[in-house]
Amino acid sequence: MxxxxxxxxxxxxxxxxxxxxxxxxxxxxxxxPLFEGMYSRTGRPSIPPERLLKSLLLMALFSVxxxxxxxxxxPYNMLFLWFLDMDLHEEPFNASTFSKNRERxxxxxxxxxxxxxxxxxxxxxxxxxxxxFSVDGTLIEAWGSNKSFRPKEEEGYDSQGFPNFHGEKRLNxxxxxxxxxxxxxxxxxxxxxxxxxxMAHTMIENENxxxxxxxxxxxxxxxxxxxxxxxxxRERKRRAKKRKGRKSQRKARKKSRRRGTVAADKAYDxxxxxxxxxxxxxxxxxxxxxxxxxIDGRTTRHKSYRRSLAWRLLVEKPFGWLKTTGNGRxxxxxxxxPTRQSVFLGLTALNILRxxxxxxx
Numbered sequence: 001m002x003x004x005x006x007x008x009x010x011x012x013x014x015x016x017x018x019x020x021x022x023x024x025x026x027x028x029x030x031x032x033p034l035f036e037g038m039y040s041r042t043g044r045p046s047i048p049p050e051r052l053l054k055s056l057l058l059m060a061l062f063s064v065x066x067x068x069x070x071x072x073x074x075p076y077n078m079l080f081l082w083f084l085d086m087d088l089h090e091e092p093f094n095a096s097t098f099s100k101n102r103e104r105x106x107x108x109x110x111x112x113x114x115x116x117x118x119x120x121x122x123x124x125x126x127x128x129x130x131x132x133f134s135v136d137g138t139l140i141e142a143w144g145s146n147k148s149f150r151p152k153e154e155e156g157y158d159s160q161g162f163p164n165f166h167g168e169k170r171l172n173x174x175x176x177x178x179x180x181x182x183x184x185x186x187x188x189x190x191x192x193x194x195x196x197x198x199m200a201h202t203m204i205e206n207e208n209x210x211x212x213x214x215x216x217x218x219x220x221x222x223x224x225x226x227x228x229x230x231x232x233x234r235e236r237k238r239r240a241k242k243r244k245g246r247k248s249q250r251k252a253r254k255k256s257r258r259r260g261t262v263a264a265d266k267a268y269d270x271x272x273x274x275x276x277x278x279x280x281x282x283x284x285x286x287x288x289x290x291x292x293x294x295i296d297g298r299t300t301r302h303k304s305y306r307r308s309l310a311w312r313l314l315v316e317k318p319f320g321w322l323k324t325t326g327n328g329r330x331x332x333x334x335x336x337x338p339t340r341q342s343v344f345l346g347l348t349a350l351n352i353l354r355x356x357x358x359x360x361x
Contacts, residue, residue, distance in 0.1 A: 007082040019356035020061070021083055024054060027117045031110075038108050047093050051084050052101055053114060053345070058083060060326040060349035068095040106337045111344040118351050119212050127358055129207035130239070132308065133282075134263040134315040135231065137224035138323075139186065140216070140339060141330035142196040144179030149196060151175050182336040186219035198336055200328075200343050201227035202318050203235070206263070209314040210354055211347045216340040225273045232262060232280050261285050261304060263312035269293055285309060322346045 011018065028050045035049045055070060058080055064070045074080050074092040081088065105111060122128050151174060170185065177183045183196040201224060203213040213231040217223045262277060263285040274294040277284040285308035288295050299305055323329040326346040331339040 005088060007078055007088070010078055011082050016353075016356065017061075017079065017083060019360060020057075020352055023118075023121070023352055023356055024057065027114070027121055028053065030117055031113065034108065034110065034113060038104060038110075047097050047101070049101070049105075049110065051086075051093075052098065052105075053110070054084055055080075055098075056342075056345045057349045057352070060328075060346045061353065063325050063327055065327060066095075066332065067098045071095040102333075102338055102341065106341060111341040111348070115214065115344045115348045115351070118348050118355070119210070122210055122351065122355050125355070125359065127208050127355060128210060128212060129205040131258055131260045132206040132263075132311070133203050133212070133232075133235070133260060134206055134308070134312045135201065135203045135224075135228040135268070136265065136312075136315040136319070137199055137201040137227065138319045139188065139195070139197040139219060140200050140328065140343070142177065142180045142183030142198055142339075143331055143334050144177045144183055144196050146185075146194070146196065148177045148179040149175050149185055150178055180334045182218070184219045198331065198339050199223045199227075200319075200322075201231070202315060202347065203228070203231045203262075204315050204318065206308065206311040206314065208354065208358055209317060210351055211318050214344060214347050216336060216343050218336070225268055225270065228262070228264065228268065229273070229276055229280070232277065232282055235260075236280050236282075259283050261308050263308040263315075265312070269295060285312075287312075318347060318350055321350050326350070 038049065039046060055067075058064065059067070059070050064073070070080075071092060071094060074084075078088070081090075086092070119128070123130075149170060172184045175185070177196050180196065183198060185194045186197045186199075187194040197219045199217050199219040201215045201217065202211050204211050213234060215227045215231060217227050260282045261284075262282045264287070266287045266289050268284070269286045269289045271294045274284045274286065283299065284295065285299065285305050286295055287309060288300070322343070326349065328343065328346050331342060333339055333342060
């Protein structure tokens with residue numbers, strides 16, 4: 001029996017993945033020059049990078065636990081095949097393809113450029129606020145247990161070679177994880193357990209809650225404020241570049257020079273962070289500490305301050321989605337760079353999904 005199956009006809013016209021695919025394909029076409037420079041023109045043909053990126057998006061959207069599980073589902077999942085522009089008779093790729101291309105993606109910062117291309121697409125559609133932002137950070141558990149957190153000089157083991165932590169003070173300065181050396185031992189607060197973790201940071205705009213910037217750093221007590229300032233510096237450069245390109249438009253220039261606002265929780269209520277935010281052209285709408293707050297009545301008397309604190313709760317939603325649906329509570333990779341790629345790709349999937357819904361609405 002001969003059967004002809006059209007995958008495009010098998011997917012309903014009102015399926016939400018159609019809008020996601022249309023937007024993804026449009027953004028990836030803009031990145032063709034980047035992909036052309038990544039691969040050699042000689043040798044055996046490789047898997048298209050667009051297909052690998054779209055596969056990682058599917059893993060985040062459908063909560064696929066691992067790349068191997070995704071490759072196991074690919075031969076019989078027609079929805080996945082349709083999204084990747086593959087035929088039923090086409091041989092699916094192996095899970096090792098992701099590992100071989102991960103270093104290449106990290107070298108050319110493909111995940112970051114893909115993320116920023118989606119953000120620019122949302123900005124072109126008028127879905128982003130250019131003045132009001134919120135920042136926050138969260139912990140991403142590292143791929144390593146606390147038993148791998150051993151002294152750097154390889155001391156403190158019992159006769160069988162297992163770590164002996166009795167009476168020993170473990171510090172990040174003297175110890176490191178033998179599984180993931182980039183991870184650091186960190187705890188959220190007093191009375192909480194310490195875990196090997198990386199720290200992820202996001203900056204959202206307060207109009208629709210879209211993520212406009214992100215970063216992954218070492219888990220330290222000052223990492224949240226330092227990453228927030230770096231993201232604000234990048235936003236300032238983008239605004240200056242936009243202002244330079246629109247000199248002839250007086251109205252647009254005046255609007256782009258307005259002071260933006262950045263909302264944050266009490267962990268950002270320090271004199272140094274508040275001072276540097278104001279120097280960058282952003283008014284810090286930071287939740288006040290009960291004692292020794294760096295925010296005074298000049299900021300809190302305005303209605304916009306209370307409004308920013310209310311909208312600040314939106315910054316928690318990307319973290320919740322990333323850790324549940326996106327399977328990002330614990331990284332699947334060793335090292336900070338692969339973890340950074342997975343965080344950027346997970347947030348890209350969330351942005352594309354939000355943009356598709358907002359456009360449809």
